[in-house]
Amino acid sequence: MTEISWAVIGAGPAGIAAVGKLLDHGVAGEEIVWIDPDFAAGDFGTKWHAVPGNTQVSLFLDYLNASPSFRFAEAPPFELNNIDPQQTCLLGVVAEPLVWISQHLCERVKPVKAVATELALRNRQWIIRTDTDEIVAKNVILAVGSTPKKLDHPHVEEIPIEVALDPKKLENLSLDGATIAVFGSSHSTMVALPNLLATPARKLVNFYQSPTKYAVYFDDYIQFDDTGLKGKAAQWARENIDGTLPERLERYWVNSPEFSDQLQACTHAVYTVGFARRQLPATPQWGTLDYDPSNGILAPGLFGVGIAFPEYRTDPFGAGQYRIGLSKFMQRLESALPLWLRYGA
Ligand SMILES: Cc1cc2nc3c(=O)[nH]c(=O)nc-3n(C[C@H](O)[C@H](O)[C@H](O)COP(=O)(O)OP(=O)(O)OC[C@H]3O[C@@H](n4cnc5c(N)ncnc54)[C@H](O)[C@@H]3O)c2cc1C
Structure with missing residues (x-):
């Protein structure tokens, strides 16, 4: 059984951002467990290579440059760097730097190649069961992604x-x-x-x-x-x-x-009728847990980010929308993480 301060579940773009931002906030790498079955940049890395993105390249660059822990400025040149920032690109081009960043973040934190199957809150700590292990963490960030409806x-x-x-x-x-x-x-x-x-x-x-x-x-x-x-x-x-x-x-x-x-x-x-949150690890204490779309909190010490838990904001005309996209996941962490760091059980 491993005891730790933070566990991040999921290594897609949102999980990568969560690990980067925790390190940026001074959480030590050995205090972060990162759980994913593949560490291959999530759906960007495994499913959407050939899909033309709907985001300008400049917004992907904003995401990649937003976390000093990503060390993107020191990265080898990627195809992404040669594309006009005002244009869109294939998502596979973005997967390349995401995989590079995951690889070096894995060297700083404790990666666990597994699927988290159950979460329970006991003695002010979260017990995370995986198919191979049991991990105890003070706080958990869920970044589990979504599946097509x-x-x-x-x-x-x-x-x-x-x-x-x-x-x-x-x-x-x-x-x-x-x-x-x-x-x-x-x-x-x-x-x-x-x-x-x-x-x-x-x-x-x-x-x-x-x-x-x-x-x-x-x-x-x-x-x-x-x-x-x-x-x-x-x-x-x-x-x-x-x-x-x-x-x-x-x-x-x-x-x-x-x-x-x-x-x-x-x-x-x-x-092509939308996406729904991927099945969460079971939480038998409460049944199905939901999140607060304004701040990403599911429970004390349990938070959600990424396409599965998008931020909800109103536009200047007063209509609400869920904010999905790499730069938006990063912005959500920038605004919510200072709260999450003080909202343990
Ligand atoms: C077709 C398409 C085009 C898109 N185009 C853009 C675009 O142009 N620009 C943009 O910014 N966004 C785009 N998006 C939206 C969004 O950025 C992506 O969907 C992105 O992959 C979401 O990242 P994520 O980290 O939230 O989830 P994912 O990429 O799905 O990653 C989730 C990770 O969590 C892991 N996981 C899940 N459950 C568990 C568990 N229980 N235990 C351990 N690990 C687990 C999964 O294996 C996976 O690795 C697009 C989405 C789609 C579907």
Whole structure:
């Protein structure tokens, strides 16, 4: 059994930021346990390599430069450094520095290659059970990420979203003559549709709920930053969804009279309908724990960051949005960590 001050669960971009910021705040490396099954930069490193990002390169650089413990200024040159900061890039290009940073952070803290399965609060300390070990920590940061939501249409063969977003993976499927239902009108939808149009599928049918929404850029602020389409996905949607529909693409509102028959005729489906928090380690003392979106607190000494626990803020027009993205995870830690450091059990 290991006893420690801080445990960070998850080594995606949010977990990397949490470890960096704890070190920046003077927490000693030997007082931090970092738990992840792979230490491969989370979904950025393992699933989204071929996905065009929706964030300008400058915001990725803001994240990478925000923690002195990342030592990004001393890093070898990455492809990311050669891209115009105002442009977007493939997410694999961002995964490279993330993996480099994880590797050297792992040398400073105590990495544990495992999955955390249970959390319990006893004697003002958190007991973390993993598949191999039991760790005692005064504080725990959960950065467990999220998984794609799915719909239940058993008659169609599902194409997983990570395949639909990666042209190389799509090449391995035999889609000759397929009719593919694509649910959603999100960033992922606008990446998946052109990828699928490049396959020999007979027809794509996009089922949507609402009109497209685009981010609007001002000098110092982006309206609909977290909900609007950006980058290449926005450009494609403007030209093809709100412009001229490509020949092999049809669109139907999910509440239209045609919905049922159109879906019945589909052979495959891609669900680009959002993401849901990955299953948390079990907390049998309380059942399912939730977080306070204004400060990331789940319980005394238990905190959440990243896509699974996004910060909630209102925009200048008064509409609320959940803030998702690497630079936003970093900003959340910058504002909340001083509170978390004083909010142990
Ligand atoms: C298609 C797509 C495009 C995106 N594009 C952008 C973009 O352009 N710019 C941007 O800033 N953001 C983007 N995002 C949003 C977001 O930044 C990413 O989803 C990012 O990967 C979230 O980081 P995370 O660390 O919260 O979670 P993840 O990357 O999912 O990492 C979570 C980690 O926790 C581990 N874990 C989970 N449960 C446990 C457990 N019980 N025990 C131990 N380890 C565990 C997982 O194995 C994983 O390594 C995009 C997201 C998607 C889906």
